[in-house]
Amino acid sequence: MISLVAVSPAFGAGIEAARAAYDKGNYGLALSLYQECAEQGSLEAQYAVGLLIHDGKGTPADPVLAVKWVQKAAEQGYAEAQLCLGSFYFDGDGVKADYELSVQWYLRAAKQGNLDAIFNMGFMYENGLGVALDCDKAREWYEKAAAQGDQEAIEVLEYFSCREYANVASLR
Structure with missing residues (x-):
């Protein structure tokens, strides 16, 4: 649609x-x-x-x-x-x-402020697609999306294993 x-x-x-x-x-x-x-x-x-x-x-x-x-x-x-x-x-x-x-x-x-694009930027950095792999930048983008209520970003952060696990309790 x-x-x-x-x-x-x-x-x-x-x-x-x-x-x-x-x-x-x-x-x-x-x-x-x-x-x-x-x-x-x-x-x-x-x-x-x-x-x-x-x-x-x-x-x-x-x-x-x-x-x-x-x-x-x-x-x-x-x-x-x-x-x-x-x-x-x-x-x-x-x-x-x-x-x-x-x-x-x-x-x-x-x-x-497009939420899907914010999430996608996290994905691109997490996987080094079109940019150098950068776990910190990936996390920043996912956190921006999660802070706006993006459930997928919150779930990604719960299991984020690029370097360390995220503390997402404050985002819920």
């Missing part, structure tokens, strides 16, 4: 209509409505178009084209798109796998 946040007044009616079409399973109409808003500059709509194209909803799936739409929103600062683009690079989905680029996009989203 497409998870979209606050609607800009400039695109409000189009975004709401696109959401309604999506919720009714009319993906072709949703794609068309999102695309109209995307072409007018809505970052949320650009991201949504990318997801619909990626998932083949309303159009044949096209991971390469999906990346282009998601990247358009990511480059303009849309945190959800930055997280998604980081995942595309992590998985090699529509692009060549590149952990360093994955980290760059996760970091941009994490700096905006």
Whole structure:
């Protein structure tokens, strides 16, 4: 499902209509409505178009084209798109796998407070993917996520064995 946040007044009616079409399973109409808003500059709509194209909803799936739409929103600062683009690079989905680029996009989203991106930064440091393995930085990122209530981060910290076990009692 497409998870979209606050609607800009400039695109409000189009975004709401696109959401309604999506919720009714009319993906072709949703794609068309999102695309109209995307072409007018809505970052949320650009991201949504990318997801619909990626998932083949309303159009044949096209991971390469999906990346282009998601990247358009990511480059303009849309945190959800930055997280998604980081995942595309992590998985090699529509692009060549590149952990360093994955980290760059996760970091941009994490700096905006995106909880999944914060967790992912911990994972990247813990495993030395796209960055040098650094247990202290991994723990810092996991602790940031856990402090915001991320259950997965809390569980990781309970069993964190990179160097030492974390004291997560204060995070519960």
